[in-house]
Amino acid sequence: MKYARFGGRLVIVGFGSIGQGVLPLILRHIDLDPAKITIVTAEDRGRDIAREYDIRFIKEPLTRENYRRVLGPLLSTGDFLLNVSVDVSSLALIEFCRDRDVLYLDTCIEPWVGGYTDTTLSPSLRSNYAYREEALKLRRPEGAATAVITHGANPGLVSHFLKQALLNLARDTGLEVSKPAGRADWGELMRKLSVKVVHVAERDTQVPNTPKKVGEFVNTWSIEGFVGEGCQPSELGWGSHEKTFPPDGGRHEFGSGSAIYLNRPGASTRVRTWTPIEGPFHGFLITHGEAISIADYFSVVDGKKVLFRPTVHYAYHPCDDAVLSLHELAGKNWHMQPNKRLLTDDIVGGIDELGVLLMGHAKGAYWYGSQLSTAEARGLCPHNNATSLQVTISVLAAMVWAIENPRAGVIEPEELDFERILGICMPYLGPVVGAYSDWTPLRDRGQLFPEDIDNADPWQFKNFRIV
Amino acid sequence: MKYARFGGRLVIVGFGSIGQGVLPLILRHIDLDPAKITIVTAEDRGRDIAREYDIRFIKEPLTRENYRRVLGPLLSTGDFLLNVSVDVSSLALIEFCRDRDVLYLDTCIEPWVGGYTDTTLSPSLRSNYAYREEALKLRRPEGAATAVITHGANPGLVSHFLKQALLNLARDTGLEVSKPAGRADWGELMRKLSVKVVHVAERDTQVPNTPKKVGEFVNTWSIEGFVGEGCQPSELGWGSHEKTFPPDGGRHEFGSGSAIYLNRPGASTRVRTWTPIEGPFHGFLITHGEAISIADYFSVVDGKKVLFRPTVHYAYHPCDDAVLSLHELAGKNWHMQPNKRLLTDDIVGGIDELGVLLMGHAKGAYWYGSQLSTAEARGLCPHNNATSLQVTISVLAAMVWAIENPRAGVIEPEELDFERILGICMPYLGPVVGAYSDWTPLRDRGQLFPEDIDNADPWQFKNFRIV
Numbered sequence: 019m020k021y022a023r024f025g026g027r028l029v030i031v032g033f034g035s036i037g038q039g040v041l042p043l044i045l046r047h048i049d050l051d052p053a054k055i056t057i058v059t060a061e062d063r064g065r066d067i068a069r070e071y072d073i074r075f076i077k078e079p080l081t082r083e084n085y086r087r088v089l090g091p092l093l094s095t096g097d098f099l100l101n102v103s104v105d106v107s108s109l110a111l112i113e114f115c116r117d118r119d120v121l122y123l124d125t126c127i128e129p130w131v132g133g134y135t136d137t138t139l140s141p142s143l144r145s146n147y148a149y150r151e152e153a154l155k156l157r158r159p160e161g162a163a164t165a166v167i168t169h170g171a172n173p174g175l176v177s178h179f180l181k182q183a184l185l186n187l188a189r190d191t192g193l194e195v196s197k198p199a200g201r202a203d204w205g206e207l208m209r210k211l212s213v214k215v216v217h218v219a220e221r222d223t224q225v226p227n228t229p230k231k232v233g234e235f236v237n238t239w240s241i242e243g244f245v246g247e248g249c250q251p252s253e254l255g256w257g258s259h260e261k262t263f264p265p266d267g268g269r270h271e272f273g274s275g276s277a278i279y280l281n282r283p284g285a286s287t288r289v290r291t292w293t294p295i296e297g298p299f300h301g302f303l304i305t306h307g308e309a310i311s312i313a314d315y316f317s318v319v320d321g322k323k324v325l326f327r328p329t330v331h332y333a334y335h336p337c338d339d340a341v342l343s344l345h346e347l348a349g350k351n352w353h354m355q356p357n358k359r360l361l362t363d364d365i366v367g368g369i370d371e372l373g374v375l376l377m378g379h380a381k382g383a384y385w386y387g388s389q390l391s392t393a394e395a396r397g398l399c400p401h402n403n404a405t406s407l408q409v410t411i412s413v414l415a416a417m418v419w420a421i422e423n424p425r426a427g428v429i430e431p432e433e434l435d436f437e438r439i440l441g442i443c444m445p446y447l448g449p450v451v452g453a454y455s456d457w458t459p460l461r462d463r464g465q466l467f468p469e470d471i472d473n474a475d476p477w478q479f480k481n482f483r484i485v
Numbered sequence: 486m487k488y489a490r491f492g493g494r495l496v497i498v499g500f501g502s503i504g505q506g507v508l509p510l511i512l513r514h515i516d517l518d519p520a521k522i523t524i525v526t527a528e529d530r531g532r533d534i535a536r537e538y539d540i541r542f543i544k545e546p547l548t549r550e551n552y553r554r555v556l557g558p559l560l561s562t563g564d565f566l567l568n569v570s571v572d573v574s575s576l577a578l579i580e581f582c583r584d585r586d587v588l589y590l591d592t593c594i595e596p597w598v599g600g601y602t603d604t605t606l607s608p609s610l611r612s613n614y615a616y617r618e619e620a621l622k623l624r625r626p627e628g629a630a631t632a633v634i635t636h637g638a639n640p641g642l643v644s645h646f647l648k649q650a651l652l653n654l655a656r657d658t659g660l661e662v663s664k665p666a667g668r669a670d671w672g673e674l675m676r677k678l679s680v681k682v683v684h685v686a687e688r689d690t691q692v693p694n695t696p697k698k699v700g701e702f703v704n705t706w707s708i709e710g711f712v713g714e715g716c717q718p719s720e721l722g723w724g725s726h727e728k729t730f731p732p733d734g735g736r737h738e739f740g741s742g743s744a745i746y747l748n749r750p751g752a753s754t755r756v757r758t759w760t761p762i763e764g765p766f767h768g769f770l771i772t773h774g775e776a777i778s779i780a781d782y783f784s785v786v787d788g789k790k791v792l793f794r795p796t797v798h799y800a801y802h803p804c805d806d807a808v809l810s811l812h813e814l815a816g817k818n819w820h821m822q823p824n825k826r827l828l829t830d831d832i833v834g835g836i837d838e839l840g841v842l843l844m845g846h847a848k849g850a851y852w853y854g855s856q857l858s859t860a861e862a863r864g865l866c867p868h869n870n871a872t873s874l875q876v877t878i879s880v881l882a883a884m885v886w887a888i889e890n891p892r893a894g895v896i897e898p899e900e901l902d903f904e905r906i907l908g909i910c911m912p913y914l915g916p917v918v919g920a921y922s923d924w925t926p927l928r929d930r931g932q933l934f935p936e937d938i939d940n941a942d943p944w945q946f947k948n949f950r951i952v
């Protein structure tokens with residue numbers, strides 16, 4: 019079924035796991051002319067898939083120097099730029115598109131190559147918080163072509179899960195609510211429900227047929243992307259209920275104030291979390307756009323005073339081989355392994371359990387999200403694994419939204435119509451479940467050894483963190 | 486070739502990976518009557534292998550209540566008890582053997598089942614330090630039958646590697662030495678060479694043909710044994726050069742004073758270390774007998790005053806699937822996985838790189854040890870992988886030593902004749918290499934983020950530790 023008609027040209031920048039996975043969804047669900055699609059990417063990866071669909075494939079890595087020259091002839095008013103590359107500045111492309119009235123969609127806010135680990139910048143300045151502030155500065159009061167930022171699975175889809183989860187929680191706790199009209203209402207709802215902490219809690223159990231080799235980084239999605247964000251500082255939306263500022267924490271000297279960072283790579287920062295199938299586990303507190311934008315969006319403020327804000331962060335258990343890859347990478351002091359393997363056809367089992375975990379409310383903890391298996395993902399759409407399909411269907415949904423809302427300017431997931439997005443995504447997410455739990459990060463703590471925990475409030479960040 | 490004749494009976498308690506692996510070595514290298522061997526174990530595991538060699542197999546788990554009754558008829562003066570079980574008290578068996586003039590050998594000091602995580606005991610009292618003190622108390626001035634404790638690969642073989650490494654280091658730095666005669670001399674030699682830190686640095690790269698499943702603990706040797714010691718406090722010999730006592734450290738109120746402990750499980754404590762093939766990596770600071778006995782043996786003392794002592798500890802990278810298993814176990818707050826898999830025939834590649842890493846001396850860092858592959862191990866002796874063969878050949882060597890020295894009483898690896906032991910072990914260890922390195926735990930540190938390090942002395946424990 020077609021969700022939208024698009025008459026312009028479409029340029030897809032980058033054609034890795036997400037580009038390859040989203041192409042069949044675009045062709046299936048958007049009424050457009052495939053001859054008007056162009057892929058611009060850095061390597062031959064995916065050339066066979068482009069050929070399968072008869073899509074023009076240009077191998078030319080974009081750089082600070084060449085992007086205007088390369089993209090210029092390919093994009094003008096009414097066209098669409100879908101950025102699913104690594105190492106290409108989102109900010110540069112957003113400006114480029116704005117100046118040309120070209121629709122834009124990105125799944126993160128990416129710097130030019132090396133930006134995530136540019137130590138001439140302070141940790142604060144190489145944070146996603148800083149990138150977001152820069153992106154929001156590109157907003158124009160007079161309006162501009164829609165540029166959806168950070169809209170994959172997470173960041174992206176999870177912000178819509180969160181709204182649905184809040185409504186479910188209201189229903190299940192007997193709170194009468196009408197659907198919130200905007201950010202102030204959503205913040206009020208979250209506050210009324212006493213949600214203190216939101217994790218994006220993800221457990222990827224996908225396994226390949228051949229084990230990880232020494233010196234190989236293995237993952238179910240972009241390895242450069244993951245290593246890049248893993249080497250950025252840990253970042254989290256910093257809730258109004260928090261009593262103890264992290265000893266290694268830092269506050270930004272600019273911007274919304276919704277988030278803080280830790281002076282350490284997310285790839286070395288672990289936290290306790292929970293998903294329905296896995297139960298309790300340790301995830302990595304990798305920085306992600308949603309930790310910052312959700313905390314900001316759901317803040318209840320009175321002028322400059324923050325009356326309520328949730329603590330929000332990612333708690334990510336990537337596939338087992340990626341956990342090993344991070345361990346090896348840390349052992350080499352963040353010098354990248356010589357080899358990389360992005361798992362696709364070699365996956366022999368496993369699921370990606372990805373959702374939001376709302377904590378601190380009357381019913382304790384509530385997880386809402388997708389439990390998609392690779393097997394089911396393959397059946398639903400070619401060239402996808404479980405991880406990529408959760409991203410690509412959300413990209414597709416946001417493309418539809420952008421086509422339907424072409425003059426929204428720079429816009430974040432929380433500002434999109436969550437029901438429209440979820441409606442498009444649902445058929446591709448496998449089981450989407452909500453599950454309550456009496457789990458808290460204090461369960462089974464302090465048994466073998468004394469631990470420094472706050473028993474008075476289980477939902478303190480200090481209690482989640484692994485030290 | 487036969488290294489010794491033994492006319493008595495031999496009882497092997499436990500018949501897991503080590504028992505099964507050592508049996509063919511005993512039959513090959515000790516001149517004894519197989520009809521005089523009895524296996525006493527808790528399960529059917531290994532029954533087929535016992536049958537292959539025509540060895541009597543009794544399935545009867547030993548307990549506090551039954552061990553005298555079960556073992557009584559099997560052992561009297563001049564016999565040998567080889568303990569390679571889990572969950573059976575070494576102390577109980579040592580006393581039992583001493584009272585009967587039975588030779589004894591153990592690869593660790595094991596408590597009765599549950600002892601390692603008995604939280605009615607303080608961390609200090611469930612440490613290997615405490616178990617060692619108890620074992621040493623069983624010494625009798627009047628002499629007794631030999632009871633070799635903690636003599637596998639590590640603890641065990643590595644203490645002999647260390648002596649050889651010290652002599653190599655003396656040779657390579659032009660220090661004229663005659664072979665030390667006893668512990669005081671060995672301590673003096675280490676001190677003269679300015680060795681400050683000794684790691685038992687091990688990287689196991691063995692991989693199976695099928696990946697670890699969720700809820701499965703996978704390892705290349707005893708899973709109970711590893712989980713048991715992994716849940717004990719981290720322990721380390723505490724060197725005289727250390728400036729900063731660990732914030733979570735504890736000192737014992739009894740005994741030699743050679744070691745300290747950390748108030749946390751070793752399975753959650755990581756340190757930087759180095760081996761020649763792997764290069765730098767993160768290992769787990771799991772408690773081990775050798776950390777305590779080496780630090781004690783090589784101390785230079787003047788009455789009660791410690792003039793010199795090295796920092797000594799294990800820095801263990803178990804096979805990749807075991808790293809994942811620990812990560813999962815920690816995620817469940819040390820509640821054991823429902824399933825276990827001890828890798829044997831399903832290993833498809835990898836090596837066990839196990840040695841001692843001597844640091845702080847004139848040439849920086851020196852690793853000396855074995856780089857044995859599974860493939861080579863299998864060729865050398867049936868029913869072994871790389872990990873087990875390093876253990877079993879050392880068990881065999883110490884059995885030979887005990888037969889040759891039957892009245893040594895309770896005795897530790899450092900007190901055995903290292904050349905005799907190494908001579909027997911060498912043909913089974915694959916490449917045994919010494920390698921110098923300019924690696925220090927400060928290499929590449931503090932690049933992405935500021936780190937709290939001691940730049941004045943790279944060899945401080947604080948610099949090795951991952952926080």
Ligand SMILES: NC(=O)c1ccc[n+]([C@@H]2O[C@H](COP(=O)([O-])OP(=O)(O)OC[C@H]3O[C@@H](n4cnc5c(N)ncnc54)[C@H](O)[C@@H]3O)[C@@H](O)[C@H]2O)c1
Nearest residue numbers: 032033034035036060061080103104125170171172240243
């Ligand atoms: N929000 C989410 O849920 C989510 C999930 C997965 C991926 N992502 C993001 O999507 C992006 C793509 O992920 P992926 O898994 O497809 O990555 P990938 O590593 O599989 O592919 C990256 C692609 O970018 C191309 N590329 C690299 N340098 C380029 C350059 N200079 N110019 C043009 N193309 C270039 C590569 O050739 C490759 O085709 C990444 O930024 C990643 O962080 C977001």
Ligand SMILES: NC(=O)c1ccc[n+]([C@@H]2O[C@H](COP(=O)([O-])OP(=O)(O)OC[C@H]3O[C@@H](n4cnc5c(N)ncnc54)[C@H](O)[C@@H]3O)[C@@H](O)[C@H]2O)c1
Nearest residue numbers: 499500501502503527547570571592637638639640707710
């Ligand atoms: N020093 C070293 O280098 C080293 C290395 C490996 C193992 N070890 C030690 O050797 C021992 C054996 O290791 P493994 O890998 O063979 O272990 P394993 O788990 O493979 O086997 C343990 C054996 O003990 C038996 N057992 C369990 N409970 C028993 C009981 N109550 N009575 C009698 N037998 C019982 C089991 O049936 C099994 O046969 C462990 O204590 C381990 O810590 C030491």
